[in-house]
Amino acid sequence: MNKEFLKALLKRIISSLITLFLLISFLFVLIRLSPGDPTHKFLSAKFSPELKIKVTADFKLDQPIYEQYINFVANIFKGDLGISYNYRMPVLSVVWQFLSFTLLFASISFVIQIIISFYLSIKSIRKKGNTFDKVVSKLSLIVYATPAFVLGVFLIYLFSVQLNLFPSSGSKSLDFDSFSIAGKIGDYFWHLTLPIITLSSAGIAIFYKYLRDNLEETYQQPFILNLRASGYDEKVILIKHVLPNAIRPLISVAGIELGILLGGALITEIIFGLPGMGRLMMSSIFERDYPLVIGCALTAGLIIIISNFIADLLKMKLDKRMIKGLMN
C-alpha cells in the first residue's frame, strides 16, 4: 500500500459519504414534500384540535424544518430509523428480515449470471462465427429486450400452468416445517428456480455481450499473435493472458449491474410473490408506512453505493492507472 493508493481510497470514501448524505437529504425532501398530513395516520379529523397539537408536538413536527432535518440525519447516523407503523417493530429489524432474502436471492442470481455468461462467451468465442455463436448472440439480444415481467409470466405459464413442474409463487411450501434440513433447502431452491431464471436472464445477456466483445478485442491484439507464434497452448493463452485482460472492464459493468439486479429483484419478487425488499418497499409505499419507505430506499441506495465502492476498489487493485483516474 503506497501513499497514492491511500489518498485515492480516502477520496473515494469521502465522495461516497457525500453521495450518501445527498441521498438522505433527498429522501427527507421527498417525504416532506409529499401530500398528506402525517398526523392523520393517528388522528381522525373529528378529534379535538388540542390532541392534534399534542401529537404534532410529540412527533416534533412543530419544530422549524431545519431542526427536523438535523434530527432526521442524526437519527439515521445513530441507526435509529424509527418504528414501522404496520409491523410495530423497529424499521431496521423489519428491513433486515426482508433484506436477507433479497441478498441471498440476488447473490445466487449474480453467481449464476457470471458462470453462465463466462461459459457461453468462452464457448462462442472459441467457435467464432459458427452456428452456436450466431444463435447465442441473437438469443442474447432477444433475452435482453424481454422485460422481466413478460419472461416471468411466460415461465409461470409454461412450467407452472402447463407442465406443473415448479410452483408459481411463494418461497416455501405449506408443510415446510416438517421437512428435514436437506428437504428444506431443496424446497427452497425448488421454489426459487423460476424467479432465479427470470432475474438472471437479462444479466446473462448483458455480461455475455460485454465479455464476448472484450474477448474478441483481446484476441486481436498483437501479444496474442506473439504468444501463438511462440507455441503456447490455446488453453494457456486463454486462461493466463486473455481472460485477465477481458475481465477488467467487466468489473465496472458489474457495479452498474447490481443496480439493475435490485430493480429486477423488485419486479421478480412481485411476480412470484417472494418475501423480499422489493415487495416490502411496494407494500410499505401503498400503506403509507413512511419510516419503512425511508428504510427501504436508504438500504437500497446504501447497497448500490457500497457495491460501486467495492467495484472501484477492485479496479484500483487490478489496474494501477485507475488510481490516477480516480484522483482527478
Add this chain to the structure above:
Amino acid sequence: MKFKPQIWHLLLFFWITIIIIRVELLIDLVVLWAKYFLLFISDFNIAMQLLDFNLIDSILSIKLFIIIPIILFLFRKKSLWLKASLNFSSLTLVMLLLAFIFAPIITDENPEFQKDLKMTKLLTPLSSVKILHLSKKENTPTSALEKFINYKHKIIKPSYNENIILVNNVEVKSDRIVYSQKNIQKEINFSDVQIKDGIPFVTNKIFILGTDEFGRDIFTRLIYGARISLLVGIGAVVVSLLIGLSFGFIAGFKGGFIDIIFSRLTDLFLAFPIIYFIVLILALFGNSLLAVIIVLGLSGWMGLFKIVKSEVLAEKNKDYIITAGMLGQTNRKILTKEILPVIFVPLVVNIVFQFSNVILAESALSYLGLGTGNSYPSWGAMIESGQRYIIKAWWMISFPGLILVATLLSANDFGRRLNKVINPGIRK
C-alpha cells in the same frame, strides 16, 4: 433484378390495405371533416365548444392519411428514410408510428367499448359475434347542430352504445324476434329493431385478437396502447434531454464548483436504484400521465448529462469556440450555434436507447399498477391483467407481451444500427 422492400413500399401497402378495409369509415370521416368545417365557418363558438380530443384526433388522422400518397410520390426518391430498406426493426418501428398516428383509422372501435359482458367476456382470438341494431329511440334532430352531434357519435364511437345488442343468434318467430345470448333466449318486438329487406338488420363483429375480462377488444387496446407507450417515451426523452443538455452545458462550460455539485447529483441518481426512485415518487405524489412522463424523464438524464458534459469539455478549448468568444458571441449563441450541432450526433444514439428504456419502464410501472392510470389502455397493465387470467385466456397476455418485446428489440436494434452509421469505427 431482385426486389428489395423499402419503407415506402410498406407505407403504400398500409395505405392500400386501409382503403380496402375501412373505405366506409374513411368516407364518413371526410364527410365529418367537411361538416365540421362548415360548422366552423357558420358558428365559430359552437364549433370550438364541440372540439374535443377525439374530434381533433380523427380529423388530423384523416388529413394525414390523405397526405400519405402525396408524400410518397414526392419524396420516395429523395428521402433517405423512405428509401431505407425494410427489416424486422424498421418494420416494427414504422408500424408503431403508424399505429400512433392513425389509431382512429386502423380500428373503428373505442378502446374502452363494453357491451353485453356475458357475450364478450374472454373471447378467443378470431371469434365473432352478431350485432342486432335497435331502432333509434331519440327523436329526430331538428337543428343543424344536433344533426352534427348525432353524426359525430355515429362515426367517432363512444365507449358505450345503447342502440346495439351483441347476440349469438337471431331468429324471427311470427311477429317477434328471438335472440340468444350464450344459452339465454330473449324476445324483442319487431318495431324495436332496424329492419332491412324484411329481416332484422344484423352485422358481424370479429375480435381479431380476442377480448379481455371486461369484453374489450384486445387489438384496439393494443393499437391505443402503442399511443401511450410512444407518447410517454417521447415526452420522457424530451424531459431528460432538456435536463441533461442544460445541466451538461452549465457543468461543462462553467466547471468548478457547479460542476462538482452536478456531478455529485448525477452520482446520487446513479446510486439510487432507479426503479425504487420512480416507484417512490409516483406512489407519494400520485400517478398520472404527466407524472409518469416527468418522473421517467427525471430518472434518465444522467447518461445524457455525462455525454454533454464531456463533449462540451472537449470542445470548449478548441480554436473555433475561442474565436467565437473573441468575436463577441454570447455564451448562449456559442452553445446553440457552435456546440449543439457537434454534440448532437453522439446524443442521438443515447436518445434512442433512452427511448427504449423509457418504454420498458412505463410498461413495468403499469404492471405494478403505478402507470398512467386506468383511463388509457397500456401494454403493461394489459400484461398485468393477463397474468390473472393466464389459465383461462392465453391471448390476453401473449399479444401485449409479444408486441412489447418486439418494440424493445427493434428500438435496441435501431440504436445499434444508428451507432454503427454514426461511429463507423465500432466493430460489429
